[in-house]
Amino acid sequence: MLTKDRIIKQPGLIYLFPQNKEEILFFDIETTGLSPKASSLYMIGVMFFDQKCNAWHIRQFFADNYKSEPGIITSFLEILGNYKYLYHFNGKTFDIPYILNKCSKYGIKPDSHCLSVFSDTDSIYSIDLLALVRPLKKLLSIQSAAQTSLERWLGIMREDQYNGGQLISVYSQYIQSRLVSPDQAPELEKILLLHNHDDIMHMLDICSILSYRDLLSAGNNITVTDIAPGKNQYINITFRHNIQIPKDVSLTKPFPSSKEAAIPIQDIHLETRKNSAVLSVPLFYGNLKYFYKGCGKAASKSYEEKEDVFMPSLTIIQQESCNTQYYITYRDKICFYALPDGKVDIGSPFWSSYVKLQLGAFIKAK
Numbered sequence: 001m002l003t004k005d006r007i008i009k010q011p012g013l014i015y016l017f018p019q020n021k022e023e024i025l026f027f028d029i030e031t032t033g034l035s036p037k038a039s040s041l042y043m044i045g046v047m048f049f050d051q052k053c054n055a056w057h058i059r060q061f062f063a064d065n066y067k068s069e070p071g072i073i074t075s076f077l078e079i080l081g082n083y084k085y086l087y088h089f090n091g092k093t094f095d096i097p098y099i100l101n102k103c104s105k106y107g108i109k110p111d112s113h114c115l116s117v118f119s120d121t122d123s124i125y126s127i128d129l130l131a132l133v134r135p136l137k138k139l140l141s142i143q144s145a146a147q148t149s150l151e152r153w154l155g156i157m158r159e160d161q162y163n164g165g166q167l168i169s170v171y172s173q174y175i176q177s178r179l180v181s182p183d184q185a186p187e188l189e190k191i192l193l194l195h196n197h198d199d200i201m202h203m204l205d206i207c208s209i210l211s212y213r214d215l216l217s218a219g220n221n222i223t224v225t226d227i228a229p230g231k232n233q234y235i236n237i238t239f240r241h242n243i244q245i246p247k248d249v250s251l252t253k254p255f256p257s258s259k260e261a262a263i264p265i266q267d268i269h270l271e272t273r274k275n276s277a278v279l280s281v282p283l284f285y286g287n288l289k290y291f292y293k294g295c296g297k298a299a300s301k302s303y304e305e306k307e308d309v310f311m312p313s314l315t316i317i318q319q320e321s322c323n324t325q326y327y328i329t330y331r332d333k334i335c336f337y338a339l340p341d342g343k344v345d346i347g348s349p350f351w352s353s354y355v356k357l358q359l360g361a362f363i364k365a366k
Contacts, residue, residue: 001061001068001075004193008047008056008201012156013246015207021049025083027076028199029095030192032168036101041069042171044076044099045196047204048083058200060193066175070106073099077110086117089147089203090130133209135363140212140249147199150206154246160191160198167195208246215243215272216359224351227344230280234266235311235339237279239355248272253362255312256333263328265312268358279355284310288326288336303330310336313354314361 017024026047033039042063050057059079061072076099080086088095096118103110110118120126134145142153151158162170174188214220226238249272255265266282288310292302310326313335326336337354344351 001071002064003075004060004062006058006197007050007053008058008204011056011201011204013154013205013208014244015204015211016244017207019085022051023084024049024087025080025085026087026200026203027080027091027095028088028196028203029098030164030167030171030196031098032171034094036098036105040066041072041098041102043192043196044072045200046076046079047200048079056201056204058197060196062189062193064178064189069102070108073102073106073108077108077114080114080117081111085125085127087127087129087203087207089199089206090128092126092128092131096126129203129206129210132213133206136209136212139251139363140209147202147206150209151202154205154208156202156205158198158202160195162191162195164195167192205246208244211243211245212249213363215241215245215277216362220356220359222352222355222359224346224355225276227346227351232266233283233285234269234280235283237281237351237355238276239279239352240276242275245272245274248274251362253314253358255314258328258334259332260328265334268312268314270359270362279358281311281358283339284312284336286310288328289330290326291330306338309339311339311354312336313357315357315364 028045029041030043030045031039031041040063043060045058045060047056047058049055061075063069063072100110100118102108117125123131130145130147133150136142137145140153143149148158148163170188170191174185174192177184177188220241220243222239222241224237224239226236228236228238230236251270251272252267253270254267258265265284268282269280271278271280287305287307289303289305292304306326313325324337326338328334328336337350340348340350
């Protein structure tokens with residue numbers, strides 16, 4: 001078994017992890033096939049934050065012969081014992097089950113800490129980037145959730161030009177060359193190490209895509225800085241946020257259809273601009289109803305009408321919690337807020353609350 005170390009001086013993109021980065025371990029495996037019973041594990045790469053260097057550190061455990069599997073696994077489990085959180089890409093589906101199968105084959109018993117991380121079904125300690133990014137794929141217009149597709153969307157061009165399937169034959173050539181053509185082995189080894197290295201290093205970049213999820217979280221801290229009329233009967237709400245996003249995006253979210261099909265509502269839009277964003281909300285002019293508290297048919301008949309300018313909301317809160325919500329019809333899919341009369345007070349808690357409600361709805365399932 002060979003061990004290779006490399007320091008990443010400057011990651012391409014930055015993500016502010018919710019966990020302490022000194023407690024995070026990234027990992028990725030390379031195999032000669034999908035089935036652990038019919039293939040070999042020839043590499044496990046890990047990445048951790050090296051406090052001495054103040055930089056991310058990649059360490060690769062590489063099988064320079066077919067007898068290295070147990071040593072690779074043992075080395076990985078030893079280093080995992082020092083970390084609380086394990087980041088990976090599709091690791092719950094492939095990498096972790098593969099390793100556990102090999103542990104069973106060789107009689108290797110992971111300690112209780114490693115087993116608890118591997119068996120974490122709540123994604124608290126075992127964080128699968130694919131599972132987290134996949135819900136954002138359609139929203140961000142990303143063609144595929146494959147790692148290389150995510151990298152291209154971020155504008156990353158990796159040095160490695162192979163995929164995992166192509167490297168199966170490269171590894172076979174490497175093992176043969178060590179016996180019959182030793183002078184060719186270093187170049188083949190470099191190709192194999194580079195692919196795993198780029199996979200792990202760019203996981204760090206892919207984490208930056210999670211910043212959009214953080215931005216759209218209802219718990220995100222925002223500050224409304226401007227409210228102004230927009231084009232085509234829209235109102236533009238500009239706000240600052242504290243999220244570092246990798247690139248500006250333009251997002252659109254349609255409103256659900258009202259029970260009154262003859263009254264369409266235009267889409268809501270979000271434009272990000274570094275540490276600020278603009279939420280463009282369509283305005284509704286006309287009569288809407290405020291329904292009194294109650295239940296059943298009695299409530300549907302007890303309402304007041306108001307003629308005003310209204311802003312629709314993507315998220316409906318139970319009517320009992322707020323007496324400023326208006327509807328086209330009783331228990332409709334869209335609720336509205338009346339646009340304040342006179343000068344708009346951007347410091348009012350209403351505006352930040354309203355924006356948070358809309359942001360949170362962008363990533364909710366339809």
